[in-house]
Amino acid sequence: MGKTVEQRERVVVRFAGDSGDGMQLVGGRFTDATALLGNDLATLPDFPAEIRAPAGTIPGVSAFQIHFASRDILTPGDTPNVLVAMNPAALKANLATLERGATIIANEDAFTRRNLERAGYASNPLEDDALADFRVHRVPMTTLTTRAAEGLEGVGTRDAARAKNLFALGLLSWLYGRPTDGTERWIEAKFARRPAARDANLAAFRAGWSFGETTELLEVQYRVDPATDVAPGTYRQVNGTTATALGLIAASVRSGLPLLLASYPITPASELLHELSRHEGAGVRTVQAEDEIAAVGMALGAAYGGHLGVTATSGPGMDLKAETIGLAAMLELPLVVIDVQRAGPSTGMPTKTEQSDLLMALHGRHGESPLPVLAAATPGDCFETAFEAARLAIEHRTPVILLSDGFLSNSSEPWRIPDATALPAIDPAFATAPSNGTPFLPYARDARGVRPWAPPGTPGLQHRIGGLEKQDGSGAISYDPANHATMTRLRAQRIAAIARELPPLELDADDGAELLVLGWGSSYGAIRAAVRRVRDRGVPVARAHLRHLEPLPPNVGDVLRAFPRVLVPELNTGQLAYLLRARFLVDVRSHAKVSGQPLFAAELETAILEALA
Amino acid sequence: MGKTVEQRERVVVRFAGDSGDGMQLVGGRFTDATALLGNDLATLPDFPAEIRAPAGTIPGVSAFQIHFASRDILTPGDTPNVLVAMNPAALKANLATLERGATIIANEDAFTRRNLERAGYASNPLEDDALADFRVHRVPMTTLTTRAAEGLEGVGTRDAARAKNLFALGLLSWLYGRPTDGTERWIEAKFARRPAARDANLAAFRAGWSFGETTELLEVQYRVDPATDVAPGTYRQVNGTTATALGLIAASVRSGLPLLLASYPITPASELLHELSRHEGAGVRTVQAEDEIAAVGMALGAAYGGHLGVTATSGPGMDLKAETIGLAAMLELPLVVIDVQRAGPSTGMPTKTEQSDLLMALHGRHGESPLPVLAAATPGDCFETAFEAARLAIEHRTPVILLSDGFLSNSSEPWRIPDATALPAIDPAFATAPSNGTPFLPYARDARGVRPWAPPGTPGLQHRIGGLEKQDGSGAISYDPANHATMTRLRAQRIAAIARELPPLELDADDGAELLVLGWGSSYGAIRAAVRRVRDRGVPVARAHLRHLEPLPPNVGDVLRAFPRVLVPELNTGQLAYLLRARFLVDVRSHAKVSGQPLFAAELETAILEALA
Amino acid sequence: MTALGDALTKADFQSDQETRWCPGCGDYAILSAVQGFLPELGIPPERIVFMTGIGCAGRFAYYMDTYGMHGIHGRAPALATGLATTRADLSIWVVTGDGDALSIGGNHLIHALRRNVPVKILLFNNQIYGLTKGQASPTSERGKITKSTPFGSHDRPFDPLALALGAEATFVARTLDTDRQHLPEVLRAAAAHAGAAFVEIYQNCPVFNDGAFDVLRDRAQGAANRIPLVHGAPIRFGAGLERGVVREADGDLRIVDVADAGEDALLVHDAHREDPSLAFALARLAERPTGPTPIGVFRAVERPLHGAAATRDRERTVADTAALDALLHAGDTWTVA
Amino acid sequence: MTALGDALTKADFQSDQETRWCPGCGDYAILSAVQGFLPELGIPPERIVFMTGIGCAGRFAYYMDTYGMHGIHGRAPALATGLATTRADLSIWVVTGDGDALSIGGNHLIHALRRNVPVKILLFNNQIYGLTKGQASPTSERGKITKSTPFGSHDRPFDPLALALGAEATFVARTLDTDRQHLPEVLRAAAAHAGAAFVEIYQNCPVFNDGAFDVLRDRAQGAANRIPLVHGAPIRFGAGLERGVVREADGDLRIVDVADAGEDALLVHDAHREDPSLAFALARLAERPTGPTPIGVFRAVERPLHGAAATRDRERTVADTAALDALLHAGDTWTVA
Ligand SMILES: Cc1ncc(C[n+]2csc(CCOP(=O)(O)OP(=O)(O)O)c2C)c(N)n1
Ligand SMILES: Cc1ncc(C[n+]2csc(CCOP(=O)(O)OP(=O)(O)O)c2C)c(N)n1
Numbered sequence A, B: 001m002g003k004t005v006e007q008r009e010r011v012v013v014r015f016a017g018d019s020g021d022g023m024q025l026v027g028g029r030f031t032d033a034t035a036l037l038g039n040d041l042a043t044l045p046d047f048p049a050e051i052r053a054p055a056g057t058i059p060g061v062s063a064f065q066i067h068f069a070s071r072d073i074l075t076p077g078d079t080p081n082v083l084v085a086m087n088p089a090a091l092k093a094n095l096a097t098l099e100r101g102a103t104i105i106a107n108e109d110a111f112t113r114r115n116l117e118r119a120g121y122a123s124n125p126l127e128d129d130a131l132a133d134f135r136v137h138r139v140p141m142t143t144l145t146t147r148a149a150e151g152l153e154g155v156g157t158r159d160a161a162r163a164k165n166l167f168a169l170g171l172l173s174w175l176y177g178r179p180t181d182g183t184e185r186w187i188e189a190k191f192a193r194r195p196a197a198r199d200a201n202l203a204a205f206r207a208g209w210s211f212g213e214t215t216e217l218l219e220v221q222y223r224v225d226p227a228t229d230v231a232p233g234t235y236r237q238v239n240g241t242t243a244t245a246l247g248l249i250a251a252s253v254r255s256g257l258p259l260l261l262a263s264y265p266i267t268p269a270s271e272l273l274h275e276l277s278r279h280e281g282a283g284v285r286t287v288q289a290e291d292e293i294a295a296v297g298m299a300l301g302a303a304y305g306g307h308l309g310v311t312a313t314s315g316p317g318m319d320l321k322a323e324t325i326g327l328a329a330m331l332e333l334p335l336v337v338i339d340v341q342r343a344g345p346s347t348g349m350p351t352k353t354e355q356s357d358l359l360m361a362l363h364g365r366h367g368e369s370p371l372p373v374l375a376a377a378t379p380g381d382c383f384e385t386a387f388e389a390a391r392l393a394i395e396h397r398t399p400v401i402l403l404s405d406g407f408l409s410n411s412s413e414p415w416r417i418p419d420a421t422a423l424p425a426i427d428p429a430f431a432t433a434p435s436n437g438t439p440f441l442p443y444a445r446d447a448r449g450v451r452p453w454a455p456p457g458t459p460g461l462q463h464r465i466g467g468l469e470k471q472d473g474s475g476a477i478s479y480d481p482a483n484h485a486t487m488t489r490l491r492a493q494r495i496a497a498i499a500r501e502l503p504p505l506e507l508d509a510d511d512g513a514e515l516l517v518l519g520w521g522s523s524y525g526a527i528r529a530a531v532r533r534v535r536d537r538g539v540p541v542a543r544a545h546l547r548h549l550e551p552l553p554p555n556v557g558d559v560l561r562a563f564p565r566v567l568v569p570e571l572n573t574g575q576l577a578y579l580l581r582a583r584f585l586v587d588v589r590s591h592a593k594v595s596g597q598p599l600f601a602a603e604l605e606t607a608i609l610e611a612l613a
Numbered sequence C, D: 001m002t003a004l005g006d007a008l009t010k011a012d013f014q015s016d017q018e019t020r021w022c023p024g025c026g027d028y029a030i031l032s033a034v035q036g037f038l039p040e041l042g043i044p045p046e047r048i049v050f051m052t053g054i055g056c057a058g059r060f061a062y063y064m065d066t067y068g069m070h071g072i073h074g075r076a077p078a079l080a081t082g083l084a085t086t087r088a089d090l091s092i093w094v095v096t097g098d099g100d101a102l103s104i105g106g107n108h109l110i111h112a113l114r115r116n117v118p119v120k121i122l123l124f125n126n127q128i129y130g131l132t133k134g135q136a137s138p139t140s141e142r143g144k145i146t147k148s149t150p151f152g153s154h155d156r157p158f159d160p161l162a163l164a165l166g167a168e169a170t171f172v173a174r175t176l177d178t179d180r181q182h183l184p185e186v187l188r189a190a191a192a193h194a195g196a197a198f199v200e201i202y203q204n205c206p207v208f209n210d211g212a213f214d215v216l217r218d219r220a221q222g223a224a225n226r227i228p229l230v231h232g233a234p235i236r237f238g239a240g241l242e243r244g245v246v247r248e249a250d251g252d253l254r255i256v257d258v259a260d261a262g263e264d265a266l267l268v269h270d271a272h273r274e275d276p277s278l279a280f281a282l283a284r285l286a287e288r289p290t291g292p293t294p295i296g297v298f299r300a301v302e303r304p305l306h307g308a309a310a311t312r313d314r315e316r317t318v319a320d321t322a323a324l325d326a327l328l329h330a331g332d333t334w335t336v337a
């Protein structure tokens, strides 16, 4: 057809529609096609807490954003270049995020008086000058979709209209030259058992593509070449949930310990339960416990039995697990507790992201009960961090808290698949009966301060453990003051000693950098992107990112003190900053954002420049 | 009889025996008599976690220590001047705490071969030279008690022998000239319904007194004059539990809000449930909930209904209450949560004291949910601190955590009874229906950031609240990012703003002091005593004590920065020190003790001198 | 605000919040029935409180123009106990889901029932987790495929009524979301009960568990399968009341054709029996709502209320300053001049 | 360690820890009975696990020379579920108290029973809180004066057996601490049961609730008041078996003189009935242990075990590296050279 093809280095597309419009579905498929094309990418789903808020309203809007590029991508993008708006509410809810000149593709059929009212529009923004700053394409998607399905066997008008999201997918696939064959196969597989739906969706998809190809509305097709600055290897797409699940399974395989995940559903942590429950067999078992207390109890019971016990939850569930985590700390048994953080406090905003559970992870239990805390940086990094959490738990006999968040768990990125055989082996080093007839001492420690793990079933090692303070060595109940002081010290030391095993904090610093940006968790991408922008301006700056929050890598103090200024961006009111100030007496400055949204590179760029001013 | 009477300024007596020997009973009575005599005093009960550990063993030893003096007393005393040892285990368990030259009064009848073995003595310490450094009095208490009861109607030999604790009480009463009439009346009242027991106990008590008066074993009687440096007023003895209960009742009276205490039993917090349940009527209700989650839920439900809702627990129970405390923070309703800290982690050492829940009180909930945290300094101070906690909760519509501990709750001191009418009135300021027909805004705030409290039953103010994030003002559910940021800020500000109402941290500083000793909670007495000792050596030093841990009084930073060195003694691994370092970037030094015992003045004295060296 | 003396209407109980359940959700029918029924009680909206847990059902509080608290997951009975213990003047309703009440909230539920706390507990049983998008609940049938049980749920479900009866419940009933006559009847009985009233409402979740109760909800099937329990009346059902329940010689309850067994053989329902065993047996008559299933009030007996015996005064009276002064001075005191 | 092939003895199950209960506590008798009974099972001590909650009863774990975990208050059933789900090769026993199991631990108890987790739960019911020194428990009788209820407990107690039956328990039994014949018999039946076995053991607490079960424990009164339930046998009791239980016309169970009612009228105990209603009615025969009270196995039925259906392999097999590799590469992949 000879349309112009323009090249773009990076594009951010946002699909937005009603909760019932299937935006997550087409977003996911667009992502898969993009990944297979070799673009680097990052995605961000954004949906309401209600199962289905009233159709057509702002609270009911569900969106999916994808950022893809031919260079290394760090975030799902702050502001979309293209907004697909399936109805007025979707337009209204997302307009503020667009920059001048952005493209809007609107399903004009949905801009009825009723829908306009529901979205709170007094007049139709497609018709007044509300969108003057944007390039607006009005596409009658519903009509075109219905028309495409006309005459298909068993497809009614309403069914056909439902496929309009596939029309949008087809149109966007054309616009950015995403291959169609994979998507067609995917539609066929998805609707294999419902031929009418299959046909309607296929027709809608093809209609969308052809619309792009033929209509004069759109003059330019874009090309985003495969990313080139990508390490060689085999890739797949993962979101944080899948990567966490795979990391745990890998730890199970490399330790030889069967995995039990016991969880109670809660958004967004439920996904991990769903994911792992599909892998039964392969040594994975899952239990949906009656509540979070039972869930962590079951995981600890399994750990006592020599398994890899894991439990996953989000904020409110963490509160409930505290007592049992404290028991695990006292029992010195391996346990992995995953907190997929969400916006709090209390029920808060369950589908929104936040990093506000850090201090709780560190201090959220009575008494002195230190334990390791880790946080994952990107969806793909969840694999390694989960593996590391399990390794520490098993090898050091300790509960470990792994902090993820709603953003990580839902967003996805291409991930280089690691070589399974190259993953380190994890040694559970189960105790064996002392051969010389000496009594078994369940609280004797090795050089690292680690006690023996003797699951039931091992002959000759019968012993009793519990939550009461115990005698150093023998593990018998003890109320001796000096012993309590000793045990408190030993428990602290054995966790602190883990720092010796940790790689030093890696520093990415320009010569002459006056400012260190130190982050943790899922703001990794946004921080890197912001730092890149600052560097692009020629301003030197340094950057580092913590995976281990407790214990901290041994060189953190030195790194902090090497810079006149330190900026810590976090999605909370400054929790890591607080921790660093207490530990190192460094006047760390906090960039705090608590809005339920991920960190944006642009706002951090500003903050960095301000901090340097 | 003309024995010598010597005067003493201060004496520390420790009664120690088997759990079944009634040591707490006689200790308590000795204390009452001492209080009535006008001595200043402090006491410390010390008993095992088991209801009754095997008789005669070290774990079964139960002790009661009292420090009384004719000058201002600050602690129950580090080392006893007199140890009453009812059996070998009691001797062995306490010997290490005695200084050379201390007096030991042993019930020699109990030093049988069987008991010596149980206590792990190879030979009888009363007969070998194990006690060469002490002044030992061997008294056949059991024999003398049985003999005294001979011929009493209905009293068998075993019953009589059981009264030997009263013999010990009689003997010690003589030794320190405590009046007998009060004790005799007390015995009569206590055993009013069991005449045989009454007679046996009376006989034992008198026998003990006469033994002191007549025997040649004891040459000196001591006199400890009434304390003179005591403020005028009417006094009574209170322990921390009673004082807390009275403080809460006072807050109920002064606010006009009925009090509901909902608790689940746990050592040492159960005592408050027992105490308050005796005051039903007078607007006090208590419920023994099914668990700690239910307990705090009930208290919050009552608060919602316009009552003063209180819940009390110890460490493990605090873990369980976290989620509901977070809800209370979101609902912005008054709630008083009392944590009677004990030695942790996990079940730990339930009857031992510790201050290791401070960081949990501050950070032990998911999300950003700031709330006020207070700590009581002495048994008597529990009254004022509980009153203040309730006042803040009611007037600021917020959950408040009040930290007490096992030491405070069990130990007692003379307490100047406040004038009930002089206690400040607390204003619940319930909302009334807006007269002009404007809609009721449950999250509109006054100048202090405080929202209206509209309990059900108020016509025209029907509204809905919950744990989801809410729109500023209207309180409707909101997932708006900017609003979440606003609400997070407002919730933090309204707690921080309480600091404006707080009296500045009081400083007790010598001219030229180089070191500030800053404490919190129950180590108040030991810190003051240690500082006094240091001053007695002519070394200038400064001292301050925090009641409000969150928010901190506004001048804390200035106070800290006014001294080159700051020492923070705590019964934990340095939690307040951590907090102060993070807030003020001051290199606070921590004196940490985690042994389940209270802080001792002597060890802190050493630490202060070291810190100054 | 309703002017005193004015008769209350359904509108007085409708809040201004937009309802946010999925189209066709059974919760709408229940909401409408509750709002329609409440005026009958003659209690002004400001003296009514709805306390809910978390779940789709938990959103109920927002839609009622009464006082309302949307609590945390599973804890509404505890919150309500605190309120009921202190405020005997209120009419307190708990709305909960099968996960909220029976999974995380199981302990509070059984204790609120045991204590006979004066609250009405409405359990919307859709046999699924709605709000969290489709996991198994403690009432999901064995073998059910859900997001958390991709190979089928393998645990036996609770029967909520049997559990409640085991927990000493004094009032136990069951009804259906869409039965516009039966639902208000049961609510009426619950409201009239002085103590804790436990009402299971079968509620269709068209999104994650559609049709779970079709056997009872359908116009056609429903008539054949609903066994209405009416105190004092023989238990019979079916379009022509052609079937009934009898107690067999071995003590078991059985469904029979009335024609075969004879009318006199039919079991006469007695909701007021002290012994809960009959109610328990009736709860067991249908293990799952997949065939003939009793609905109505299974048990309603009088027992002392929680809090009633505990407190000497039911009024919100607080000691005065003189009484406080006496309390402060209780026991041995001494004076230093 | 016991040499293989050697017959086990009581001593093999006695740990070296000194027992720390009060003199005369019923826990001693139970400990001795359990240690005396376990050798029968022929399971080596290393394959037996005792998991306990907090309370005097919770100390039990320390005294058994098996594997043992003294958990936290109320959570032993959850801990045990995790262990049982993963380790089918172990014999797992939970020891709990009336507060531990029925107050704070109520939810885990009912769910462990519902799921039919293969563990044996021994509830030492002393109708009081022992370890925390004498507060009311959920089995304390109404009106009981305790430290936390100085004016008398005002809530109705649970009947632990009725609660368990309401929670779908597959094995429910009751016995007495000091009955040296009956207690091991019940333990034997519990051990033989494949699923969750719930055993209530009336246990005297001489310090805080002495004599609560004298009516059943006393040599003299005991014979007259214990109603032994034996599967397949008519229910009769008394020194001369002169009394018995019948099902009345109205369906209620009643205690009668055998002489009056006739032997044939006696109810024949059937522990294996699918329907728990009879067991429930028997649990209700005596509301409190203050008169004739059934002891023995009320119900024992087979049901699928928790975990059995869930897992394809019961062995501790873990995927190998090749399988992991396949898993990592599942779905769409692409290669960058
Ligand atoms: C402590 C805690 N755990 C988990 C959740 C997540 N959660 C919210 S509702 C719910 C269950 C909903 O099921 P149900 O009670 O049956 O209500 P429905 O949505 O079906 O009406 C869960 C698990 C939560 N909010 N809080
Ligand atoms: C979370 C928590 N709450 C409370 C306690 C205190 N506590 C220990 S045992 C117990 C109850 C004991 O009663 P029961 O279970 O009947 O056992 P018994 O001592 O009578 O054998 C309580 C409340 C605790 N240890 N942990």
Ligand code: SF4
Residues within 6 Å of the ligand: A051, A052, C020, C021, C022, C024, C025, C026, C027, C056, C057, C126, C130, C131, C204, C205, C206, C207, C208
């Ligand atoms: S998910 Fe089910 S229960 Fe929840 S609102 Fe939708 S239809 Fe109703």
Ligand code: SF4
Residues within 6 Å of the ligand: B051, B052, D020, D021, D022, D024, D025, D026, D027, D056, D057, D126, D130, D131, D204, D205, D206, D207, D208
């Ligand atoms: S308090 Fe009671 S139950 Fe506990 S050990 Fe003593 S006698 Fe036994």
Ligand SMILES: [Mg+2]
Residues within 6 Å of the ligand: C055, C097, C098, C099, C124, C125, C126, C127, C128, C129, C130, C137
């Ligand atoms: Mg449900």
Ligand SMILES: [Mg+2]
Residues within 6 Å of the ligand: D055, D097, D098, D099, D124, D125, D126, D127, D128, D129, D130, D137
């Ligand atoms: Mg008990």
